[in-house]
Amino acid sequence: MSNRGVRNLFVFGSLFFFVIFVALTFDTMKRLDKRAPEITAEVDEGKKLWHKYDCIGCHTILGNGSYFAPDLTKVTVNKPEGYLEKFLVNPKKVKSTAAMPALGITPDEAKKLVAFLDWVSKVDTNGWPPKPVLATFRMPQTPGVTVYQKYGCSSCHMISGVGGTSGPDLTKVASRRPDPEWHKRHLREPSALVPDSAMPAYPQISDEELNQLVDYLLTLK
Amino acid sequence: MKYESQKIAQNFYTFAVLLFLVQVLVGIIAALQFIWPDFFPLKFNIIRDLHINALVVWLLMGLMGATYYVVPEESQSELWSIPLAKFQFWATVVAVTAVVLGYIWMGFDPQANKFVAGTLLLNEGREYIEAPRWADWLIALSVILFLINNFMTMYKSKRWTGIQGTLLGGLTFLALMYLPGMFYTKSMVKDQFWWWWVIHLWVEGAWEVIAGALLAFMLMKVTNAERHVLERWMYIEVGLVLFTGILGTGHHYYWIGTPKYWLWVGGIFSSLEPIPLLLMVWDAFRTTRKHRVVTNRLGLFYATSHAIFNFVGAGLWGVIHTLPQVNKWTHGTQITTAHGHLAFYGAYVLLVMSMIYITLPLIRGVNEFNTSRGYRSFWWMTISMIFIVLTLTGAGMVQTYMERLIGLDYVTVKATYNFWFWALRAIFGVGFLYGAWLFVIDFFKLGKEPVEVTSTATETVA
Numbered sequence: 001m002s003n004r005g006v007r008n009l010f011v012f013g014s015l016f017f018f019v020i021f022v023a024l025t026f027d028t029m030k031r032l033d034k035r036a037p038e039i040t041a042e043v044d045e046g047k048k049l050w051h052k053y054d055c056i057g058c059h060t061i062l063g064n065g066s067y068f069a070p071d072l073t074k075v076t077v078n079k080p081e082g083y084l085e086k087f088l089v090n091p092k093k094v095k096s097t098a099a100m101p102a103l104g105i106t107p108d109e110a111k112k113l114v115a116f117l118d119w120v121s122k123v124d125t126n127g128w129p130p131k132p133v134l135a136t137f138r139m140p141q142t143p144g145v146t147v148y149q150k151y152g153c154s155s156c157h158m159i160s161g162v163g164g165t166s167g168p169d170l171t172k173v174a175s176r177r178p179d180p181e182w183h184k185r186h187l188r189e190p191s192a193l194v195p196d197s198a199m200p201a202y203p204q205i206s207d208e209e210l211n212q213l214v215d216y217l218l219t220l221k
Numbered sequence: 222m223k224y225e226s227q228k229i230a231q232n233f234y235t236f237a238v239l240l241f242l243v244q245v246l247v248g249i250i251a252a253l254q255f256i257w258p259d260f261f262p263l264k265f266n267i268i269r270d271l272h273i274n275a276l277v278v279w280l281l282m283g284l285m286g287a288t289y290y291v292v293p294e295e296s297q298s299e300l301w302s303i304p305l306a307k308f309q310f311w312a313t314v315v316a317v318t319a320v321v322l323g324y325i326w327m328g329f330d331p332q333a334n335k336f337v338a339g340t341l342l343l344n345e346g347r348e349y350i351e352a353p354r355w356a357d358w359l360i361a362l363s364v365i366l367f368l369i370n371n372f373m374t375m376y377k378s379k380r381w382t383g384i385q386g387t388l389l390g391g392l393t394f395l396a397l398m399y400l401p402g403m404f405y406t407k408s409m410v411k412d413q414f415w416w417w418w419v420i421h422l423w424v425e426g427a428w429e430v431i432a433g434a435l436l437a438f439m440l441m442k443v444t445n446a447e448r449h450v451l452e453r454w455m456y457i458e459v460g461l462v463l464f465t466g467i468l469g470t471g472h473h474y475y476w477i478g479t480p481k482y483w484l485w486v487g488g489i490f491s492s493l494e495p496i497p498l499l500l501m502v503w504d505a506f507r508t509t510r511k512h513r514v515v516t517n518r519l520g521l522f523y524a525t526s527h528a529i530f531n532f533v534g535a536g537l538w539g540v541i542h543t544l545p546q547v548n549k550w551t552h553g554t555q556i557t558t559a560h561g562h563l564a565f566y567g568a569y570v571l572l573v574m575s576m577i578y579i580t581l582p583l584i585r586g587v588n589e590f591n592t593s594r595g596y597r598s599f600w601w602m603t604i605s606m607i608f609i610v611l612t613l614t615g616a617g618m619v620q621t622y623m624e625r626l627i628g629l630d631y632v633t634v635k636a637t638y639n640f641w642f643w644a645l646r647a648i649f650g651v652g653f654l655y656g657a658w659l660f661v662i663d664f665f666k667l668g669k670e671p672v673e674v675t676s677t678a679t680e681t682v683a
C-alpha cells in the first residue's frame with residue numbers, strides 16, 4: 001500500500017471507531033437515569049460541596065480519584081448518617097488519630113454531603129466493590145459475638161485486627177472499662193456518658209441481647 | 222537549526238524543566254504525608270493537585286516547544302508569527318502561576334474556594350482538571366493561538382508532511398478533548414463519564430498520536446533513515462493507537478454506574494492497546510540497526526528508552542489490570558498509582574526529554590556536547606522510578622489482598638501493612654529528585670561548557 005493509502009486508513013479508520021464510540025455514548029446516556037435514583041436539590045448541593053472541598057484530592061469515589069483515603073462509594077451503607085455528619089465537621093474530635101483535616105464544613109453542609117454520598121451508594125455499579133471472597137475470620141461463636149455482628153459494630157470498631165477504625169479499638173476494652181453498667185448505659189445512649197459522642201445510640205437492642213453483648217465486651221482484656 | 226523562529230522552543234523548555242523540579246519536590250512531600258499526614262502546612266489534596274497539575278502542564282509546555290521546533294523545519298519556513306508565539310507563551314505562564322497561587326491560597330483557607338457565577342473560583346475539585354473554569358478558558362485560548370500559529374505556518378509554506386500533519390492532528394484532538402471537562406453535570410456518574418473522555422482520550426489517544434509523530438521525527442533526525450519508511454510505520458502505529466484506544470476508554474466504564482456492555486467493549490479493545498506501543502519499540506530498534514549513522518547518541522538513547530518504557534509502563538503495567546475480572550479487585554488501589562507513574566514517566570516524561578536532547582544542541586548551535594551528565598541523570602531517574610513503581614506494585618498487591626479479598630479496613634492496611642512501602646517510596650523519590658536535578662543543570666549548561674568526552678557529532682555505531 002502506498003503511504004497515502006496507509007494515511008487514509010489511519011484517518012478514516014479512526015473516524016470509524018470514534019463514531020462507534022459516540023453512538024455508544026448516546027446509548028449510555030439514555031440508560032443512566034434508570035441505573036441511579038433521582039437527583040434531588042440536596043444531592044446536587046452536596047455534589048457541589050464535594051467539588052468545593054476537593055474531596056477527590058484524597059478520596060476515591062466509584063473507585064476513581066486519589067488513593068490517600070478510603071473509597072466513599074458505599075460509606076453511607078456502612079456508617080450511620082449522624083456519625084458521618086459529626087466526622088465531617090471535625091474529624092479529629094471524633095477520632096483523635098484521624099488524618100482527615102477539619103475543612104471548615106458546617107453541620108448543614110455535612111448533611112448535604114452525606115445526602116450526596118448516599119445517592120452515590122445507590123448507583124448500580126455492576127457489583128463493585130465486590131464482597132471479600134477470602135474473609136474467613138473465625139470469631140468464637142458465643143451469643144455476645146452474634147449480637148456484635150448483628151448490629152454491625154465491626155464497621156466502626158476493631159477487635160484483634162479485624163474491623164473498622166472509626167471508633168476506638170475494642171481488643172482490650174474491658175481493661176479500660178471494666179464496669180458492665182457503664183457499657184449498658186453507653187450503648188443505649190453514648191452521648192450521655194461521652195459528651196458529643198459520635199457513636200450511634202442503640203435503643204433497639206433488646207435487654208437480653210444487651211446483657212449478652214456486654215458479657216462479650218467484658219471478655220476483651 | 223535552520224530557522225530563527227525555532228529558538229522560541231527554548232522558552233517553553235525552560236518553563237517546562239523548572240515545573241518538572243517543582244513537580245518532583247511536591248511529589249516527595251506527598252509521599253511523606255502518607256507517613257506523617259500533618260507535617261506540612263498544605264494538606265495532601267493540595268500537594269497532590271500541585272504534583273499532577275505541574276506534571277500535565279510541564280509536559281504540555283514541552284510538547285508545545287517541540288512542535289515549534291518541528292513545524293518550521295518540516296514546512297521549511299519561518300514560523301508564521303513569533304510575537305504570537307511569545308504572547309501565547311507568556312499568557313500561559315501567567316495563567317499557570319495564578320492557578321498555582323490559587324491552590325496554595327485554598328490550602329490555607331478552604332473557604333476561599335467559593336462559587337462565583339456558578340463555578341468555583343480556585344479549584345474545580347476534579348482530578349487532573351482542577352484548574353478553575355476561568356483558567357480553562359485561558360488555557361483553551363492559548364492552545365488555540367498555538368494551533369493557529371502552526372497551521373498558518375504550514376498553510377503559507379504549502380508543504381505538508383506526514384509527520385507534521387500527524388503531529389498537528391494529535392494536538393488538535395488534544396485541544397478538542399479538553400472540552401468535555403468544561404461543563405457541570407449533576408450526576409456523579411455522568412461527571413466521571415465525561416471526565417474520562419478528557420483523561421483517557423488524552424493519554425491513550427491524542428498524546429500517543431503526538432508521541433508517534435515525534436518518534437518518527439527524532440529517528441529521522443538522528444539517523445539518516447528515509448522519510449517515507451518512517452512515515453508509513455508512524456501511520457500504522459498511530460492508527461492502531463486510535464483503533465484500540467478510543468473504544469478502550471471502556472476500561473474506565475466498568476464500575477462507575479454505566480451499562481454492563483462496557484465490560485466487553487473495554488476489556489477487548491484495551492487489551493489490544495499495547496500492540497502499537499510494541500510496534501514503536503520495534504520501529505526504534507529497526508531504524509537504528511539499519512542506519513548505522515547516528516548523530517547525537519544521547520538523543521537516540523533517550524528516544525529509544527522512551528519507546529521501551531512507554532511499552533512497559535503504559536502497555537504492560539496497563540494491561541495487567543485492564544480486564545474486568547482483574548480490575549474488579551484492583552480498581553482504585555495502589556496498582557493504579559504504580560501504572561500511572563511508570564506510564565507517564567515512560568511515555569511522556571522521557572518523550573519530552575528526548576526531544577530536548579535532540580533539538581536543544583541544534584538550537585544552541587553546538588555539534589558536540591558533554592553527554593556524561595545526561596546519562597547519569599537518566600540512570601538516576603530511571604532506576605529510582607523502577608523502584609518507586611515496584612514499591613507501589615507491592616503496596617497495591619498487599620492492599621488488594623488484605624482489603625479487597627480478605628476485607629480488612631482500608632485505614633488499617635495503609636497504616637500497618639503498607640507502612641514500609643511508603644517509607645521506601647519516599648527514599649527512592651529522593652533518588653529521582655537527584656536525577657531530575659542533574660537533568661535541569663544539564664539543560665542550562667548544555668553546549669556552554671568545554672567538551673571533555675569524545676562524542677563526535679557523527680559516528681558510526683559499531
Ligand code: HEM
Pocket residue numbers: 063064065348424425472473491492494495535536538539540542543548551552553554557560561562564565568
Ligand atoms: C501513555 C499511556 C498511559 C498513561 C499515561 C496512563 C496513565 C494512567 C493513569 C494516570 C491512571 C490513573 C487515573 C486516575 O488517577 O484515576 C490510569 C488508569 C488506568 N489505566 Fe492507564 N495509562 C496509559 C495507558 C494505558 C494502557 C495502554 C492501558 C491498558 C492496556 C491502561 C490501563 C489502565 C487502567 C485499566 C486504568 C484504571 C485503573 C483503575 O481501575 O483504578 N493504561 N492510567
Ligand code: HEM
Pocket residue numbers: 065066067068245248249250251252269272273276557558559560561562565566570609646647649650651653654
Ligand atoms: C516524573 C516522575 C513522576 C510522574 C510522571 C508522576 C506522576 C504522577 C501521577 C500521574 C499521579 C496521579 C495518579 C496516580 O496516583 O496514579 C501521581 C501521584 C502521586 N505521586 Fe507522582 N509522579 C512522579 C514522581 C513522583 C515522585 C518522585 C514522588 C515521590 C516519591 C511521587 C509521589 C506521588 C504521590 C505520593 C502521589 C499520590 C498517589 C496517591 O494518591 O496515592 N511522584 N504522580
Ligand SMILES: [Fe+2]
Pocket residue numbers: 421425469470472473
Ligand atoms: Fe485508560
